Each structure stands twice: as C-alpha cells, then as structure tokens.
Amino acid sequence: xxxxxxxxxxxxxxxxxxxxxxxxxxxxxxxxxxxxxxxxxxxxxxxxxxxxxxxxxxxxxxxxxxxxxxxxxxxxxxxxxxxxxxxxxxxxxxxxxxxxxxxxxxxxxxxxxxxxxxxxxxxxxxxxxxxxxxxxxxxxxxxxxxxxxxxxxxxxxxxxxxxxxxxxxxxxxxxxxxxxxxxxxxxxxxxx
Amino acid sequence: xxxxxxxxxxxxxxxxxxxxxxxxxxxxxxxxxxxxxxxxxxxxxxxxxxxxxxxxxxxxxxxxxxxxxxxxxxxxxxxxxxxxxxxxxxxxxxxxxxxxxxxxxxxxxxxxxxxxxxxxxxxxxxxxxxxxxxxxxxxxxxxxxxxxxxxxxxxxxxxxxxxxxxxxxxxxxxxxxxxxxxxxxxxxxxxxxxxxxxxxxxxxxxxxxx
Numbered sequence: 001x002x003x004x005x006x007x008x009x010x011x012x013x014x015x016x017x018x019x020x021x022x023x024x025x026x027x028x029x030x031x032x033x034x035x036x037x038x039x040x041x042x043x044x045x046x047x048x049x050x051x052x053x054x055x056x057x058x059x060x061x062x063x064x065x066x067x068x069x070x071x072x073x074x075x076x077x078x079x080x081x082x083x084x085x086x087x088x089x090x091x092x093x094x095x096x097x098x099x100x101x102x103x104x105x106x107x108x109x110x111x112x113x114x115x116x117x118x119x120x121x122x123x124x125x126x127x128x129x130x131x132x133x134x135x136x137x138x139x140x141x142x143x144x145x146x147x148x149x150x151x152x153x154x155x156x157x158x159x160x161x162x163x164x165x166x167x168x169x170x171x172x173x174x175x176x177x178x179x180x181x182x183x184x185x186x187x188x189x190x191x192x
Numbered sequence: 193x194x195x196x197x198x199x200x201x202x203x204x205x206x207x208x209x210x211x212x213x214x215x216x217x218x219x220x221x222x223x224x225x226x227x228x229x230x231x232x233x234x235x236x237x238x239x240x241x242x243x244x245x246x247x248x249x250x251x252x253x254x255x256x257x258x259x260x261x262x263x264x265x266x267x268x269x270x271x272x273x274x275x276x277x278x279x280x281x282x283x284x285x286x287x288x289x290x291x292x293x294x295x296x297x298x299x300x301x302x303x304x305x306x307x308x309x310x311x312x313x314x315x316x317x318x319x320x321x322x323x324x325x326x327x328x329x330x331x332x333x334x335x336x337x338x339x340x341x342x343x344x345x346x347x348x349x350x351x352x353x354x355x356x357x358x359x360x361x362x363x364x365x366x367x368x369x370x371x372x373x374x375x376x377x378x379x380x381x382x383x384x385x386x387x388x389x390x391x392x393x394x395x396x397x398x399x400x401x402x
Contacts, residue, residue, distance in 0.1 A: 029226070030225055033221075033224055036225075036235065040210065042333045042334040075226050076218070087383070090383050090384035091384075128246070131240075148241050148244040150369075151351060176233075176237055176240050
C-alpha cells in the first residue's frame with residue numbers, strides 16, 4: 001500500500017509545513033494498522049479507543065516538533081508510539097485498580113461481554129463450526145484443533161502428523177479463506 | 193519484509209497468537225501498518241482463531257458453567273482438606289474427533305489448595321479436562337495458564353484465556369498432554385508488553401485411573 005502517493009518523509013515534511021490535509025492523510029493511512037497493533041494488546045474496546053486517539057495525537061505533536069529522527073521510517077515511528085502507549089495504559093490501569101481496590105463506590109469496567117458481544121461471538125463460533133465441518137478429514141480438523149486450541153507450533157504438528165509445511169500452510173489458508181467467504185457472504189445477504 | 197517470507201514463516205498466525213520475538217514483531221508491524229493486504233489477513237486470522245476457540249468453548253460451555261455453579265454451591269457446605277469435585281455432563285456433538293467424549297470438570301480454589309496438592313484422576317481415555325479456577329479474574333482481560341512439573345519443565349500452556357466471570361477462569365487441557373505426577377497449574381495475567389504476572393498457583397497430584 002502506498003501512502004497515498006507520499007513517502008514517509010514527504011508526509012512528515014508536509015505536516016511540519018502546517019498542511020492539515022497531510023495530517024488527515026497520515027491518520028487515514030495508518031488508522032487500520034494502528035488499530036490492529038493496539039488490539040493485539042488485549043485492551044477492551046473503550047481503552048483501545050483511548051489509546052488510538054492518544055497515539056495519533058502524540059504522533060502529530062512529535063512530527064510538528066521535528067522529533068521524527070528518520071522520516072523515511074514513519075511506519076516504525078507510529079508503531080513504536082502505539083505499542084508504548086498500549087503498554088503504558090495497561091500499567092496505569094493496573095496501578096489504578098490496585099489503589100482503589102475495596103472502595104465500594106468505585107465502578108470498574110466489567111470484564112463480562114455485552115449482549116452484543118455475546119451475539120457476535122455466537123455467530124463467529126457458528127461460522128467456525130461450519131468451516132470445521134466442511135473439512136474433508138478428521139486429520140485436518142485435528143491440525144486446526146492443535147494449532148488454534150492447543151497453540152501447538154506448526155513444526156511440532158507437522159512432525160507428529162507426518163505432513164509437510166506446504167500442506168499445513170495450505171490447510172490453514174484454505175480454512176481462513178472459507179471462513180472469510182462465508183462471513184462476507186452473510187454481510188451481503190447471500191448464502192454460500 | 194516480503195510476502196513470501198510472511199507466508200513461509202506463518203507470520204500472520206504467529207502474530208495473532210502473540211508468539212513472535214519482540215524484534216520480529218516490531219519488524220512485522222512496521223510492514224503491515226502500511227500493507228492493506230496483510231492488515232486484512234490479520235483481522236480475519238484473529239477472527240477465525242477466536243471463532244474456533246469459541247465454538248469449542250460453546251459446545252461444552254453450558255456443561256462447564258453448570259459444573260462451576262454446582263461446585264461453588266458445594267464449596268459452601270464442604271469441609272476443609274483437599275476436595276475435588278468431579279462433574280460430568282454430556283457434551284453436544286462435536287466436529288473434532290477427540291472432543292466426542294464428555295469433558296471432566298474440576299474446581300480449583302486457592303484456599304483449599306494451600307494445604308496440600310489436590311488429587312486429580314486422569315481419565316482412562318483421551319478427553320478434555322476442564323479446571324475452573326477461582327481467582328480474581330477482573331484485573332486482566334487475558335490470562336495464561338501453564339502446567340509445570342517439579343523440575344520446572346512446562347508440559348502445556350495456553351495464552352489469551354478470557355475470564356468467564358469476574359471470579360473464575362476455565363482452563364481446558366487435553367488429558368493426552370498430562371501424565372501421573374505432581375505438577376503446578378499456574379495462572380498469569382497477560383500484560384500488554386507480552387510479559388505476564390503470576391496471579392495463582394495450584395498444586396496438583398495427577399494419578400492414573402484404575
């Protein structure tokens with residue numbers, strides 16, 4: 001993906017020159033990737049949204065102030081900010097909870113999933129069962145079970161079951177593509 | 193970083209599982225933050241992984257929750273000393289061959305476990321063993337569980353376990369991964385930087401079925 005025709009250095013220069021359109025372009029280009037990085041931290045959606053906002057706010061402040069050491073590696077710059085803020089958020093949340101533990105009038109976000117979350121989970125689970133049921137053999141199901149449930153490494157699975165790496169990659173890729181196809185077709189109201 | 197290398201090294205799945213070294217993770221993130229194709233693959237990989245886990249949990253979920261509630265009720269009137277509640281419930285039909293047998297469920301409590309290891313009988317045939325651990329599960333959104341033998345060797349582990357209530361998590365272990373002996377089941381809270389903090393430690397004495 002090109003950064004909308006601008007290199008990292010080009011975007012940095014335009015932002016430092018005060019071009020607001022360049023700031024919008026910067027956020028647009030890195031929004032999805034930053035969301036994925038923050039999501040990897042396991043933060044709840046509300047916290048993830050806070051970290052997301054702070055990531056771009058801080059990044060723009062630093063860019064405007066000329067604090068980007070290597071403008072060509074703008075991607076690495078924004079990744080580092082997102083990771084560090086996610087880590088800091090977790091630490092702050094843990095310290096806050098520890099300080100106020102036992103105070104009856106304090107309200108903390110419930111870790112229980114919302115009703116919508118439960119519905120989405122149930123739907124995802126149904127799609128996954130469909131994908132698993134469509135696999136041609138129990139061995140293929142066992143491979144996915146070991147990889148996704150037991151978190152076994154690919155090399156161990158291949159060695160134990162006597163399969164090649166290509167077969168393994170093909171199976172995982174095929175299962176994910178099938179899941180995606182069913183998922184997307186549901187969104188378009190079509191049955192597959 | 194090119195896509196051939198990403199495919200060959202299963203970087204998408206390893207990233208979603210959180211099993212990449214720090215440097216490799218940073219390199220991969222710097223790539224995909226500018227790559228729409230990889231972003232899409234990661235999102236679907238994450239969704240599919242979660243869906244597969246949820247499909248398994250849901251199948252035995254009603255049985256496990258019933259068992260956890262029953263165990264909690266029994267605990268209120270149980271006497272001291274190590275006590276293990278074995279609860280069995282028929283699971284729904286499962287697509288995965290080695291899940292067709294009903295799981296066995298055990299309740300783990302720190303207060304009861306403090307005195308001496310809990311004795312757990314291993315099933316004679318492979319099946320799920322579900323440990324419902326009573327812990328303060330509200331501190332972290334994800335947990336890691338591991339079974340460690342007395343030499344410190346890790347026999348089994350699982351990351352990204354989500355709590356099923358503010359005061360318990362369920363840890364499902366295939367019985368084929370366990371052998372008779374004395375072990376520790378440790379539960380750790382997962383931090384954003386990849387490190388984890390041990391929040392509970394249960395001593396288990398696994399014995400073979402007669």
